[in-house]
Amino acid sequence: MTVSVRITGSIATLLAGTVPALAGPDNPSDGTFGHMMWGGGHGWWGGFGMLLFWGLIIAVAVFAVRALTDKRQGDMRDPIEILRERYARGEIDEDEFRRRKQELQS
Incomplete structure (x- = not known):
């Protein structure tokens, strides 16, 4: 499996994982800040999910840079x-x- 296929698959997986977050209501009528903030009922899990999401984005970026710039001679x-x-x-x-x-x- 080539590096470009791995990178493309990783990015597609990350983007597919964000679809449920984008499917929530934009303007809740109960006066809270919505599903991304504390008022949405996610509590600490929302913050953990955000850390996990950005950690994965950064990990894929680091992996892509290392894979594309690897010049080891053995x-x-x-x-x-x-x-x-x-x-x-x-x-x-x-x-x-x-x-x-x-x-x-x-």
Whole structure:
């Protein structure tokens, strides 16, 4: 699964989760502040839901930035080990191997 598919799926899931919050009445007739404030009956759960929502938005944004800017080159390998591999494959001769090994060890 590619990174762009994961990001798109995560954003779609977050947006789909906001639909029930948008479905409430805009102007309640009982004089309260509506379903997003304390008067709506949600109490502390409303605040927790808001923290959870924004936490998820920030987490998806961080994940997207890291996934798109990840430039890791892999594990750092020992230069002498790479030199040995090149010698074993025949890319360099014995004199070249010894000269470069001496340079690396100095």
